[in-house]
Amino acid sequence: MDKKLPTIKEIAKRLNISISTVSRALHDHHSIGLRTKMRVRQLAEELNYEPNKTAINFKQGKTFIIGVILPNLSESFFSSAISGIEDFANTQNYNVVLGQSHDDKEREISIVKAMKNQRVDGMLVSVAKNTTSYEHFAMLRKYNIPLVFFDRIPDMANINYVACKLENGMQQAIQYLVRKKHKHIALINGPETLVATRERLDCYIAALKNSNIETDEKYIVSTDLTAEKTHEAMKKLIALEQKPTAIIAFNDYVALDAIQLAKKEKIKINKEISFVSFANLPICNYMENPPLASVEQFPYQQGQKAAEMLLKMVGTRNSVSAQETVAMNYTIDSKLETH
Amino acid sequence: MDKKLPTIKEIAKRLNISISTVSRALHDHHSIGLRTKMRVRQLAEELNYEPNKTAINFKQGKTFIIGVILPNLSESFFSSAISGIEDFANTQNYNVVLGQSHDDKEREISIVKAMKNQRVDGMLVSVAKNTTSYEHFAMLRKYNIPLVFFDRIPDMANINYVACKLENGMQQAIQYLVRKKHKHIALINGPETLVATRERLDCYIAALKNSNIETDEKYIVSTDLTAEKTHEAMKKLIALEQKPTAIIAFNDYVALDAIQLAKKEKIKINKEISFVSFANLPICNYMENPPLASVEQFPYQQGQKAAEMLLKMVGTRNSVSAQETVAMNYTIDSKLETH
DNA sequence: CTGTTAGCGCGTTCAA
DNA sequence: TTGAACGCGCTAACAG
Numbered sequence: 129m130d131k132k133l134p135t136i137k138e139i140a141k142r143l144n145i146s147i148s149t150v151s152r153a154l155h156d157h158h159s160i161g162l163r164t165k166m167r168v169r170q171l172a173e174e175l176n177y178e179p180n181k182t183a184i185n186f187k188q189g190k191t192f193i194i195g196v197i198l199p200n201l202s203e204s205f206f207s208s209a210i211s212g213i214e215d216f217a218n219t220q221n222y223n224v225v226l227g228q229s230h231d232d233k234e235r236e237i238s239i240v241k242a243m244k245n246q247r248v249d250g251m252l253v254s255v256a257k258n259t260t261s262y263e264h265f266a267m268l269r270k271y272n273i274p275l276v277f278f279d280r281i282p283d284m285a286n287i288n289y290v291a292c293k294l295e296n297g298m299q300q301a302i303q304y305l306v307r308k309k310h311k312h313i314a315l316i317n318g319p320e321t322l323v324a325t326r327e328r329l330d331c332y333i334a335a336l337k338n339s340n341i342e343t344d345e346k347y348i349v350s351t352d353l354t355a356e357k358t359h360e361a362m363k364k365l366i367a368l369e370q371k372p373t374a375i376i377a378f379n380d381y382v383a384l385d386a387i388q389l390a391k392k393e394k395i396k397i398n399k400e401i402s403f404v405s406f407a408n409l410p411i412c413n414y415m416e417n418p419p420l421a422s423v424e425q426f427p428y429q430q431g432q433k434a435a436e437m438l439l440k441m442v443g444t445r446n447s448v449s450a451q452e453t454v455a456m457n458y459t460i461d462s463k464l465e466t467h
Numbered sequence: 468m469d470k471k472l473p474t475i476k477e478i479a480k481r482l483n484i485s486i487s488t489v490s491r492a493l494h495d496h497h498s499i500g501l502r503t504k505m506r507v508r509q510l511a512e513e514l515n516y517e518p519n520k521t522a523i524n525f526k527q528g529k530t531f532i533i534g535v536i537l538p539n540l541s542e543s544f545f546s547s548a549i550s551g552i553e554d555f556a557n558t559q560n561y562n563v564v565l566g567q568s569h570d571d572k573e574r575e576i577s578i579v580k581a582m583k584n585q586r587v588d589g590m591l592v593s594v595a596k597n598t599t600s601y602e603h604f605a606m607l608r609k610y611n612i613p614l615v616f617f618d619r620i621p622d623m624a625n626i627n628y629v630a631c632k633l634e635n636g637m638q639q640a641i642q643y644l645v646r647k648k649h650k651h652i653a654l655i656n657g658p659e660t661l662v663a664t665r666e667r668l669d670c671y672i673a674a675l676k677n678s679n680i681e682t683d684e685k686y687i688v689s690t691d692l693t694a695e696k697t698h699e700a701m702k703k704l705i706a707l708e709q710k711p712t713a714i715i716a717f718n719d720y721v722a723l724d725a726i727q728l729a730k731k732e733k734i735k736i737n738k739e740i741s742f743v744s745f746a747n748l749p750i751c752n753y754m755e756n757p758p759l760a761s762v763e764q765f766p767y768q769q770g771q772k773a774a775e776m777l778l779k780m781v782g783t784r785n786s787v788s789a790q791e792t793v794a795m796n797y798t799i800d801s802k803l804e805t806h
Numbered sequence: 807c808t809g810t811t812a813g814c815g816c817g818t819t820c821a822a
Numbered sequence: 823t824t825g826a827a828c829g830c831g832c833t834a835a836c837a838g
Binding site for chain 1: 522583727
Binding site for chain 3: 135137147151152179182184186187188
C-alpha cells in the first residue's frame, strides 16, 4: 500500500517553510531566495512531486480538455485530423476527448451537451452530414465555450473554422483530365447539407469554364455518401447515351463505391471511365484500380491549425477582446496528387 | 458578457437553505423532505445548474479520465478498439484521452509518463511492436494506477489483459485451406517481441498437426510488419522449389503487402497462392484480390471488455482487495470469416 | 429532516 | 524575502 502522493504542503512541512513559499519556489517566482528555491526543488525532485492536476483545474476553473466531435474515426481523413489536433493540443498541455457522431444529428447534439457539462474548455467540430440546424452549436456561445469547425463546416453565420479550399485542387484535377483529352467530365457530388458539396459544385463549374468546357446538368449527380446511393448515382451516369469519360467523385469512398459498380457493369476503370477523387486514402496503394488521382486535403494540418485557433480563443476566453473578435477562418490550399 | 455558472451555493442562497441541503437534494439523499427536494430541483432546472466537474474531480481525487495508448489510430483495428473503449467508458462517465505510440518505444514511455502526471485514473495499453522492456509500465504500480493491456500484450508477469485467442480462428483457417486441398501452407509471422507472434506460431503448428500435416521450417518466415520486410519474407517463400500454395499472414496489412509482391512476380492470387490473414480490414471489400478469409479478432469487443475491466479496478482502487487481486485476463475467441 | 463545519491542493491576496 | 489566511465548489462527518 503506497502512501499518498506528495503535495506542496508536505514539502513545506519537511522544510519548515510555508506552503506559499513552496508554491512560489516551484513557479520560479522572482521574490524567492535562491537558497530556498533550490532546497524546495531538490526535495520536490526527490519526492517525485507532481502538481495535482485536478486541484489546478479546479482553481483555474478550467479542465484543460478540448472536445472533438467528428463523424467517424474509421475514416482515415478524420483519424489523421485528430492526430494533428492531439499533437498540437499536447504541446499546450491540453487533452483531447473524442466524440463520434456517426453522422447522426441526434448523437451529435447529445455529445455537445455532454461535453458542455463536462466543462470542456473548447470544442472542435466536423459536423454530421445530416445536421441541418445548429442550435446546439449556437448554445455554446451562451456558455462562452469557444468553438472551431473544421473540414465539415455548417452553414452558419459568424463561425470560426478551418477548411481546405478546393479551388486549386479542382482546377488541377480538371486540367489533368483535359490534358488527357477528356471532354465529358462528370461530378458525383455529396449531400446538399454540406458546404463541401456546394464548394465542389462551384469549383467544378468554374474549372470547367476555365477549360472552355460547357457545364452539362446531366453530368452532375449526387449521393448521400452511402454505397447504395452512390451506386444509384453511378447508374444514372452510365445510362446516358453519351457516357462521361471521367468522373470526379465527392471523396475516395464515393469513388470506390462508384468504381465497384462500374466494374460490375463491365466498364474498364480508367480506360473507359477515369476517376479522380478527394482525400487520398492510403489504401489506394493496394488497389487494382484506384482513382487516377486524388485531391489532397491535408487533414493533419487542418487538425493542427484548428486546434491552434481554438486554443488561442481559449486563452483569451475571459478578456473583452474575445467577445469582440470577429469570426476567424483559415484555409489551406488543396493539391492534386496522382497515384 | 454572461454571468458565472450557477453553483449550489447560489441555489442555497436564493432558497434560503444550506448548501449541504441543496447538495443532498440534488443527490436524492433519503433524508431530504420531498418539498425542499422539489424546490431545489426546480430552481436548479431553471438556472440550468450543472455540477462543476472540476470541483468534483478535485474533491474525489479523481480525474475520471482513462488513458489509452496504442500504436496507431490509422489502423482500423485500433480505431474500432477505441470506439469500444469510449462507448463503455462514457456509460460510466469516464473520458478517454488517447496517445499514439506510433510503434515507437520512446514515445510510448513519454506518453505513459505524461498520462501519469495528468493523473489519469487508469490506463489501457496496446504495446508498441518494438517495446521489449517494461519498466515504464511496472512503475505505474507504484503510483497505484490500474493498467490493463489489450491485444498487444507484453511478456510480463502478473498483468491484466484482454486478448483474442487465436486458437479457434487458426484451426478454422487451416481446416478451410485443407478442405481446399492445400498441403503446403506457409506462415508469414510478425516480430518476435510480440506475444501475438508466438501465439500464431503455436496455433499454426498445432492446427497443422491436427490436420496431419507436418510442419516445415522453411514455410515459416517473418516480418517486422514493414512493407519492405514483408516483401523480403515473401520472396523467400516464392523462391522455394516447392512454393507454398497457401499463406497465412500475420495480419491484413502483411497480407496486402505480400499480395502486392506476389502480383509483381506474376503470381495469380488465390489461384497459385491463396491468402488467409487476421483482422478483417473493411477495405478488403474494395479489393480485386483480397485474402480469401480473415480471422476476426473483435477489436470493438476487446476494447469494451478492457475498459470494463479497467473501470472495475479503478472503482476498487483504494480498497484492500484491489491490492490482493491476482492478475485478471479475459479472452475472446477468434473466428474465421470468408470474404 | 436540516444546518454547520472542515477540508481536498493550490494560487493569490494581504501583511509582515 | 517570506508567511498567514482565504476561497474556488463540492462532499461528508458531525450536530442538532
